[in-house]
Amino acid sequence: MAVIEDGHKILSNVVATQIKSHQRFGGVVPEVASRHHIEEITICIKDALQEAQVGYDDLDAVAVTYGPGLVGALLIGVTAAKTVAFAHSLPLIPINHMAGHIYAARYVEPIEFPAMALLVSGGHTELVYMPAENQFEIIGETRDDAAGEAYDKVGRVMGVNYPAGKTVDQWAHEGHDTFKFPRAMEKDDNLDFSFSGLKSAFINTTHHADQIGETLSKQDLSASFQQAVVDVLAEKTQHALADYPVKQLILAGGVAANQGLRERLERDLAHNPTTHLVKAPLKLCGDNAAMIGAFAYVAYQHGVFADATLNADPSLEFDWAADSAK
Amino acid sequence: MKILAIDTSNRPLSVAVLDDSNVLAAITVTVHQKHAEYLLPEIERLLAMAELKPTDLDRVVVAAGPGSYTGIRIAVTTAKTLAATLDIELVAVSSLATLAANVPVEGALVAPLFDARNQNVFAGLYRIKGGVPVSEIADAHTNVTTYLEAINEYGEPVWFLGDASHFTELIDTTISAATPNVSAWMNLPQAATIGLLGRHETPVKDVDQFVPNYLRLTQAEAEWRAKNPEEDTGSYVEKI
Numbered sequence: 001m002a003v004i005e006d007g008h009k010i011l012s013n014v015v016a017t018q019i020k021s022h023q024r025f026g027g028v029v030p031e032v033a034s035r036h037h038i039e040e041i042t043i044c045i046k047d048a049l050q051e052a053q054v055g056y057d058d059l060d061a062v063a064v065t066y067g068p069g070l071v072g073a074l075l076i077g078v079t080a081a082k083t084v085a086f087a088h089s090l091p092l093i094p095i096n097h098m099a100g101h102i103y104a105a106r107y108v109e110p111i112e113f114p115a116m117a118l119l120v121s122g123g124h125t126e127l128v129y130m131p132a133e134n135q136f137e138i139i140g141e142t143r144d145d146a147a148g149e150a151y152d153k154v155g156r157v158m159g160v161n162y163p164a165g166k167t168v169d170q171w172a173h174e175g176h177d178t179f180k181f182p183r184a185m186e187k188d189d190n191l192d193f194s195f196s197g198l199k200s201a202f203i204n205t206t207h208h209a210d211q212i213g214e215t216l217s218k219q220d221l222s223a224s225f226q227q228a229v230v231d232v233l234a235e236k237t238q239h240a241l242a243d244y245p246v247k248q249l250i251l252a253g254g255v256a257a258n259q260g261l262r263e264r265l266e267r268d269l270a271h272n273p274t275t276h277l278v279k280a281p282l283k284l285c286g287d288n289a290a291m292i293g294a295f296a297y298v299a300y301q302h303g304v305f306a307d308a309t310l311n312a313d314p315s316l317e318f319d320w321a322a323d324s325a326k
Numbered sequence: 327m328k329i330l331a332i333d334t335s336n337r338p339l340s341v342a343v344l345d346d347s348n349v350l351a352a353i354t355v356t357v358h359q360k361h362a363e364y365l366l367p368e369i370e371r372l373l374a375m376a377e378l379k380p381t382d383l384d385r386v387v388v389a390a391g392p393g394s395y396t397g398i399r400i401a402v403t404t405a406k407t408l409a410a411t412l413d414i415e416l417v418a419v420s421s422l423a424t425l426a427a428n429v430p431v432e433g434a435l436v437a438p439l440f441d442a443r444n445q446n447v448f449a450g451l452y453r454i455k456g457g458v459p460v461s462e463i464a465d466a467h468t469n470v471t472t473y474l475e476a477i478n479e480y481g482e483p484v485w486f487l488g489d490a491s492h493f494t495e496l497i498d499t500t501i502s503a504a505t506p507n508v509s510a511w512m513n514l515p516q517a518a519t520i521g522l523l524g525r526h527e528t529p530v531k532d533v534d535q536f537v538p539n540y541l542r543l544t545q546a547e548a549e550w551r552a553k554n555p556e557e558d559t560g561s562y563v564e565k566i
């Protein structure tokens with residue numbers, strides 16, 4: 001829950017995390033997530049208004065994520081947002097969660113078009129082309145697992161608590177790419193990703209070592225895994241930048257907090273004369289409402305409003321670019 | 327006192343607006359189960375017909391469960407957000423008691439139940455006293471045979487409401503006393519009745535802490551607690 005002024009000034013940004021609860025189950029349990037949201041929803045609204053020192057009279061609109069995501073969780077946000085908008089006669093702005101992730105970058109600098117986003121999270125891995133403001137086109141995406149999902153799975157194999165990204169990233173910095181895992185589709189002539197082969201190679205390697213009683217270095221395993229993920233993401237991004245020249249490349253989504261990925265893209269784009277790298281701020285890479293507010297300002301100016309029938313859309317997606325390979 | 331009453335516990339959606347004991351507008355819909363889409367538009371429409379603004383409301387009465395998880399979540403989220411954001415009173419009533427209130431017979435024993443699948447029900451037993459249902463057997467998630475056997479102990483006629491038609495045979499063989507016929511509307515929640523029931527009830531003390539009455543742990547949590555009986559089950563949500 002956040003209060004945002006003009007799409008770029010954070011007056012408050014309240015995040016209530018359920019990680020502790022889901023760690024009991026080794027991942028997010030949708031029914032549990034939804035129940036927690038009901039427990040927190042009005043408290044977070046109050047805290048956000050209080051921290052921002054504003055009242056309902058000071059607000060111009062209510063914006064809410066209506067997809068993609070877990071339907072039971074989306075429903076609580078959508079229901080609460082519709083109710084607040086109705087109670088105070090405020091316009092309601094429906095926001096695509098992924099547009100929100102991209103707009104976390106707005107807190108670094110204004111977005112210049114055409115732009116491209118490399119969006120990497122637990123549920124998504126995609127390249128999004130933005131020819132102009134409020135236009136999003138997918139030009140490449142994962143054909144199987146999202147990068148974040150792969151991190152959690154290999155983390156589990158190494159005995160790391162969910163979510164595993166941070167620990168694997170740390171270990172990766174202490175180890176070396178000794179295993180040379182496969183880089184799927186890296187050289188293929190398309191902009192799609194695949195991480196299931198990498199995941200299987202990782203599992204096979206650790207499984208084989210277990211069987212012969214050998215202990216592998218978690219640092220080297222992490223470094224090898226991360227290097228493969230980063231190589232694929234970076235290669236495909238270079239490929240996309242060649243096809244779609246843009247002014248900015250935005251790195252966003254939960255996995256955008258990964259140091260290995262940030263450093264690699266910095267290096268890759270250091271000498272690119274036309275495209276400038278904008279990394280979403282570390283503390284706004286994970287899910288938060290400030291990023292939703294940033295894009296809501298754009299949606300508001302484009303007259304994107306919803307009425308009281310707004311419903312959650314768990315599989316909401318950007319459209320594919322018309323001229324893409326798919 | 328202007329009251330908004332809401333029930334989306336199961337397939338029916340029911341909304342009413344009252345001014346004290348006067349029912350200003352009421353609607354019950356059973357043709358779809360799209361509560362997320364239709365609840366707020368119906369509230370908007372009924373308030374407009376009653377020529378009221380949201381800020382005119384003094385109290386929200388909600389049927390808070392048991393029922394379908396999604397259904398009670400939508401009703402409770404709408405009710406608690408409305409109460410919190412407008413700083414008005416919130417009253418919760420049992421989704422089973424609201425059905426029991428449909429029986430207008432003083433002294434009657436009423437058994438409202440919702441089918442919870444696998445021979446389980448969400449059910450309670452009520453007696454109509456002074457025109458309102460008073461709990462005899464507390465609402466619970468229970469095996470339907472266990473429930474019916476407990477009711478049969480009373481040896482009195484029982485009005486079965488809700489999803490009773492799913493268990494007709496079992497009711498006939500288990501209950502020896504009479505089971506009066508009920509008309510179709512009595513199986514549906516009537517928000518006007520909910521509003522009237524909630525009119526004199528004490529409001530919820532802490533609206534922010536208010537949650538649906540699921541009457542059942544999630545499967546993941548039940549399994550986890552069975553494995554970790556010693557663990558503290560306090561708050562798992564933290565602000566960062």
Ligand SMILES: [Zn+2]
Nearest residue numbers: 097121286287
């Ligand atoms: Zn996200």
